[in-house]
Amino acid sequence: MTHPSSVPSPSQPTVGGPGIYLDHAATSPVCREAVDAVLGGMSITGNPSSRHEAGDEAKDALESSRTQMAALLDCAADDVVFTGGGSEADALAVCGTVLAADGHRPVHVITSAIEHSAVLESCAMAHELGAEITILRPDGRGWIDPEDVRRALRPNTVLVSVMHANNETGVIQPISDIAAVVHEAGALLHTDAVQTAGKISLAGLGADLVSVSAHKFYGPKGVGALKVAPGVRLSPLIRGGSQERGLRAGTENVPGVLGMAAAAAAALHHLDDPAHQAHRHTVRAHLLKGLEEAGDIAVNGEGAPCLPETLNVSFTGVRGDTLVDVLAVHGICVSAGSACHAGSDEPSHVLTAMGIPAQRARSAVRFSPGRTTTVDAVTTAAARTVDAIGKLRALGPAGAPQPSHA
Ligand SMILES: Cc1ncc(COP(=O)(O)O)c(C=O)c1O
Structure with missing residues (x-):
């Protein structure tokens, strides 16, 4: 496969123009592996939902990408839902859980004051949908204490959403400890791992829902994924099709997903180096x-x-x-x-x-x-x-x- 001359080499992603780019938390350049995969994906004709050979080709490409994303997310391939990026994954996790919750109303959601606005605004939307929201404060270092989570839990708490690492400070939260506390109370844990995916391992976090976004780990913009652990009930926000196990309607972004999966594989390689x-x-x-x-x-x-x-x-x-x-x-x-x-x-x-x-x-x-x-x-x-x-x-x-x- 040939590439435009501006395409970066695998080991040397670059940004357009001269200068020193120290804004990778905002977005990263696209690595060569992802560029190759996106370009390959652009020549796949079929719709993954179609029942013919062209559709099968697209479906196969999508499913092998799902397996690669599962390796990044430390879950089974069936637990990976492709989204249009990190913000959408966050919205699906928060509002999808609230919409799917049955039993006692109103339901209660706990989050933290340092979340990305994609989570904070999703919680605001969940509030409009009738949920009670508790917003935890971090300590002076920007760290969320699992004991504060424990104190905030109520019998009607359905979801706790605490990010893995903060996008402004880089502070890493004690997600596996928070998961233990949340699960003891019978609630679900969502973590926004948009800043950590590809930088540190997501293995053993214990979260039921995990959001990632390709453009933070050298993949294309506008594509992401949500890990949805087995047994977690979610209502789709985008409806009108049965794609993604009925959790996200719309023909999948095949080139984008392929690019994301290739970037994930490259990132995992660097994690082991x-x-x-x-x-x-x-x-x-x-x-x-x-x-x-x-x-x-x-x-x-x-x-x-x-x-x-x-x-x-x-x-x-x-x-x-x-x-x-x-x-x-x-x-x-x-x-x-x-x-x-x-x-x-x-x-x-x-x-x-x-x-x-x-x-x-x-x-x-x-x-x-x-x-x-x-x-x-x-x-x-x-x-x-x-x-x-x-x-x-x-x-x-x-x-x-x-x-x-x-
Ligand atoms: C922590 C965090 N969550 C969510 C997002 C949103 O991701 P996306 O740009 O893919 O919608 C970002 C992007 O800056 C982020 O840093």
């Missing part, structure tokens, strides 16, 4: 060391278990969004908070929930290196950041975040 594992930590250490040169910085989430790929730092006296814009001009791609809320003046709901004052939250920037980020790249990025901070601080209060009156 000790050299890659060591590299992730080395890159973070160099990045942090370089940023410390700016002086007067605070690492948000410090002290909690954390993904090495996500480093959230507040720089005193500097607005995070201003710094992001200045760095963009210098070819450094980073985010202030989550990419989904870029442009908003509200301090991050995640950092605010951690008890971080608004002024410090507004000075936060997220650096998220990826699989092929080199030590040289983060050293250069840190040096340019320190330089930019020096200039912004010299401007005085004009470039600084103002105290919040909110």
